[in-house]
Amino acid sequence: MDFDLNEEQTILRDNLRKMMDDIATSDYLREHDENGLYPYEVYEKWVEMGLLGLPFPEQYGGYGGDVIDMAIVSEELGRKAYPFLEAYGLSAFSGLTLLQNGSEEQKKHYLPKLINGEIRMSISMTEPDAGSDAGNMRTLAVADGDSWVINGQKVFSTAADAKNNIITLYCKTDNDVPYQKGITAFLVPNDTPGLEIRRLKTFGCNMLGLSEVFFENVRVSDSQRVGEVNGGWQCMLSGLMFERIVTSAGYVGNAQTVVDQALEYAKERKQFGKPIGHSQAIAHMLADMQTNVDASRMLMLRAAVKLSKGENAMREVTQAKLFGSETFAEVANQGMQIMGGYSYMMEYDMQRHYRDARSTTIAAGTSQMQRNLIANTMGLKVR
Numbered sequence: 001m002d003f004d005l006n007e008e009q010t011i012l013r014d015n016l017r018k019m020m021d022d023i024a025t026s027d028y029l030r031e032h033d034e035n036g037l038y039p040y041e042v043y044e045k046w047v048e049m050g051l052l053g054l055p056f057p058e059q060y061g062g063y064g065g066d067v068i069d070m071a072i073v074s075e076e077l078g079r080k081a082y083p084f085l086e087a088y089g090l091s092a093f094s095g096l097t098l099l100q101n102g103s104e105e106q107k108k109h110y111l112p113k114l115i116n117g118e119i120r121m122s123i124s125m126t127e128p129d130a131g132s133d134a135g136n137m138r139t140l141a142v143a144d145g146d147s148w149v150i151n152g153q154k155v156f157s158t159a160a161d162a163k164n165n166i167i168t169l170y171c172k173t174d175n176d177v178p179y180q181k182g183i184t185a186f187l188v189p190n191d192t193p194g195l196e197i198r199r200l201k202t203f204g205c206n207m208l209g210l211s212e213v214f215f216e217n218v219r220v221s222d223s224q225r226v227g228e229v230n231g232g233w234q235c236m237l238s239g240l241m242f243e244r245i246v247t248s249a250g251y252v253g254n255a256q257t258v259v260d261q262a263l264e265y266a267k268e269r270k271q272f273g274k275p276i277g278h279s280q281a282i283a284h285m286l287a288d289m290q291t292n293v294d295a296s297r298m299l300m301l302r303a304a305v306k307l308s309k310g311e312n313a314m315r316e317v318t319q320a321k322l323f324g325s326e327t328f329a330e331v332a333n334q335g336m337q338i339m340g341g342y343s344y345m346m347e348y349d350m351q352r353h354y355r356d357a358r359s360t361t362i363a364a365g366t367s368q369m370q371r372n373l374i375a376n377t378m379g380l381k382v383r
């Protein structure tokens, strides 16, 4: 398997790295993390660079990139801070769900706007009583003429309150059919009357924020329905492999930054008259950290290559998500240890990496759910 980047991919990565280094400085990150500010300025630069168009066909204004291109971009964005990848990824994989499941009219209407930055997208699926068991959701849309009236509540919706955001909402449309079969997807602009968004206080991922979203008689037209009525579960699954590759690449990027920063500190910080990195305990920790990050990268690339060939990559993608997120959380924890008391200070980046990393074994499917999925590809039947 060839993991080398071609010339175009190398240029893409280098240009993106330079742009992110210029704009997403440590001060910018600190201010946005501390104050829970969405990174609009950085998103605007991605739009200018054409990154929002990368995974979409030319007929909708995109550039027809493949999953490997997306992995390169995602690792680079994650390298600065995992939440950047989430901001980009939410729009990209919501748009791809629309590409795969939307009507021609919807694609022509929404995709060019997504690509030129007029709109961005997020996902609301989780509810207070339906997390890993997402099919157990209760929010209900009831048909009323050529529109739908929605009532219910979502929770933990990342970036739902960002400007010009359209929520891809998964809700029930039929309570009488078995589990998971009565779900439908709708596109709901976040300023639709009857919709209320309340930001939650979170441990990390503050730049984008997590919100509760309340629906009280929210009326949407049938033209905002994506895919078939009661076909929402399939709609959601259609984007899942892509979502997990992109997030796995983001984990690798941020985890590598953790190792780089911890290594630099270990070379400079002196105790007992020598750099702490010359103590075997610290050196071995760093060696293990880099080895695990490299292994995460290989798993992610293996899955991306398989997916780009159109093959079933369920096991590989899930392994990349599981190992990548656990590695990111683990190296961030070790990075804290290596930087000692300074890591605990808000003026150092390590505490932010640690807080952001801690979400990744929970969000986009918990580690336990990933292990269930992997076991199921091995012929076991776990739920």
Ligand SMILES: Cc1cc2nc3c(=O)[nH]c(=O)nc-3n(C[C@H](O)[C@H](O)[C@H](O)COP(=O)(O)OP(=O)(O)OC[C@H]3O[C@@H](n4cnc5c(N)ncnc54)[C@H](O)[C@@H]3O)c2cc1C
Pocket: 122, 123, 124, 125, 126, 130, 131, 132, 133, 155, 156, 157, 158, 159, 205, 210, 359, 362, 363, 364, 365, 366, 367, 368, 369, 372, 383
């Ligand atoms: C930072 C962050 C961002 C998020 N962004 C979004 C978003 O944008 N949109 C959205 O819809 N949701 C989002 N979520 C929600 C996320 O998808 C859920 O938190 C996740 O699916 C887990 O659901 P839960 O929190 O209800 O935990 P639960 O499902 O209640 O799980 C609690 C624990 O039990 C374990 N568990 C549950 N069932 C089993 C089982 N059968 N076998 C073994 N263990 C099990 C879980 O692994 C976990 O350890 C986000 C969450 C976080 C933390």
